[in-house]
Amino acid sequence: MKEFNPAQAIFAIKNTEHDRGVNISISDSATFYFPTAQEMEDTFHGKVEAYLYSRHLNSTNVALGKALAAMENAEAAIVTGSGMAAITTALLHFCNTGDHIVASNTVYGGTFAFMKNWLKKINIEVTFVNIDNPDEVKAAIKPNTKVVYTEAMANPLLTIADLPALAEIAHANNAKLLVDNTFTPMIFSPKNLGADVVIYSLTKFVNGKNDMVGGAIIGTEEEIMGMLDLNDGTAMLLGPVMDSLRSSMILKNLYTLHIRMQKHSENAMYLAKKFKTAGVNICYPGLETDRNHELMTKLMNPKYGYGGMLALDFGTYEKGAEFLRILQEKGVGFLAVSLGYFKTLFSNSGHSTSSEMPEDIQKEIGLKEGLTRFSVGLDDDIEATWKLIEETLKEISVI
Numbered sequence: 001m002k003e004f005n006p007a008q009a010i011f012a013i014k015n016t017e018h019d020r021g022v023n024i025s026i027s028d029s030a031t032f033y034f035p036t037a038q039e040m041e042d043t044f045h046g047k048v049e050a051y052l053y054s055r056h057l058n059s060t061n062v063a064l065g066k067a068l069a070a071m072e073n074a075e076a077a078i079v080t081g082s083g084m085a086a087i088t089t090a091l092l093h094f095c096n097t098g099d100h101i102v103a104s105n106t107v108y109g110g111t112f113a114f115m116k117n118w119l120k121k122i123n124i125e126v127t128f129v130n131i132d133n134p135d136e137v138k139a140a141i142k143p144n145t146k147v148v149y150t151e152a153m154a155n156p157l158l159t160i161a162d163l164p165a166l167a168e169i170a171h172a173n174n175a176k177l178l179v180d181n182t183f184t185p186m187i188f189s190p191k192n193l194g195a196d197v198v199i200y201s202l203t204k205f206v207n208g209k210n211d212m213v214g215g216a217i218i219g220t221e222e223e224i225m226g227m228l229d230l231n232d233g234t235a236m237l238l239g240p241v242m243d244s245l246r247s248s249m250i251l252k253n254l255y256t257l258h259i260r261m262q263k264h265s266e267n268a269m270y271l272a273k274k275f276k277t278a279g280v281n282i283c284y285p286g287l288e289t290d291r292n293h294e295l296m297t298k299l300m301n302p303k304y305g306y307g308g309m310l311a312l313d314f315g316t317y318e319k320g321a322e323f324l325r326i327l328q329e330k331g332v333g334f335l336a337v338s339l340g341y342f343k344t345l346f347s348n349s350g351h352s353t354s355s356e357m358p359e360d361i362q363k364e365i366g367l368k369e370g371l372t373r374f375s376v377g378l379d380d381d382i383e384a385t386w387k388l389i390e391e392t393l394k395e396i397s398v399i
């Protein structure tokens with residue numbers, strides 16, 4: 001089979017704007033009129049397809065959804081006001097009270113907190129597992145398991161999920177495989193690897209500008225339209241809809257995602273090699289010595305590299321914190337959470353994005369005190385950036 005090209009799939013979409021604008025128009029209406037009362041009624045009964053209300057669908061959100069579905073080789077998508085809105089909507093759609101989820105124990109802190117603390121309010125049980133151990137995943141499955149949930153590249157240790165193996169386990173037990181691909185858009189095409197539903201925080205690499213939050217759920221037409229059902233659709237009734245102005249902005253940024261991912265990956269690989277040679281403890285799946293290298297190489301779309309994320313261990317929290325403070329002072333990037341920005345962002349995972357995870361679980365998954373997450377930016381002169389980093393490593397006596 002010809003290798004799937006997610007960027008080309010987006011470019012292949014035909015723009016059919018009535019005013020011949022090269023960009024999609026921004027839908028500026030919360031509601032839409034009908035020529036006749038009969039047509040209104042028919043639309044509400046699903047007999048006619050028309051826009052009826054913007055929490056349901058509007059042309060701009062549909063355009064972004066179409067582009068994201070094309071990127072994932074999928075049928076349809078909903079865009080939401082945040083990544084967490086996408087995650088919570090998808091989980092609440094596929095699970096009912098009394099159901100069970102098997103989830104990776106290395107997921108984004110907000111996802112972890114929702115699963116561990118919130119879902120029990122409605123009696124949905126979650127078993128957290130080491131997602132890279134298929135036997136553990138299999139053993140955790142129960143007759144009422146509806147969802148197996150993982151990140152393709154997991155927060156914050158950059159663990160790679162064996163998606164085909166997980167899909168096999170999920171499908172053998174009539175469960176859906178939901179994959180958060182936020183760290184690795186275009187690098188992985190989870191649907192092609194067996195996932196049922198792909199979830200994004202668009203806030204990160206996909207938008208890439210750190211000027212908004214957004215999310216997406218990508219799946220089959222049936223799944224997505226089910227979420228939008230007027231009577232019992234989780235997205236329709238919980239109302240996590242994205243604002244159409246934001247959709248239009250993200251859609252424009254989507255058309256440069258392939259170039260940005262390549263540059264993020266190129267810069268991250270350069271820095272990873274330098275950190276490694278300098279003797280800093282580093283996780284980066286692009287390094288041949290990394291525990292995830294082989295699996296990632298097997299599953300990825302090679303054109304986009306190994307991604308822009310690095311995890312570095314400085315031993316103690318204080319050492320890592322000092323390193324980041326000086327790097328920010330030197331202008332290397334920002335001491336800030338989030339990722340996928342054009343400038344480098346860095347943070348201590350255990351004290352920020354994974355702080356929702358109790359300390360004992362942080363220990364169990366190997367999240368160490370001094371673990372520092374880097375989202376490497378689009379620096380044009382990465383050698384100059386490394387010089388500043390090397391200088392800082394010397395200043396704090398790491399090298």
Ligand SMILES: Cc1ncc(COP(=O)(O)O)c(C=O)c1O
Pocket residue numbers: 082083084085108110151155180182183200201202203213214215338353
């Ligand atoms: C992997 C991952 N998924 C989901 C989210 C949540 O997305 P948002 O902040 O857009 O709600 C984040 C946020 O940091 C994340 O890192």
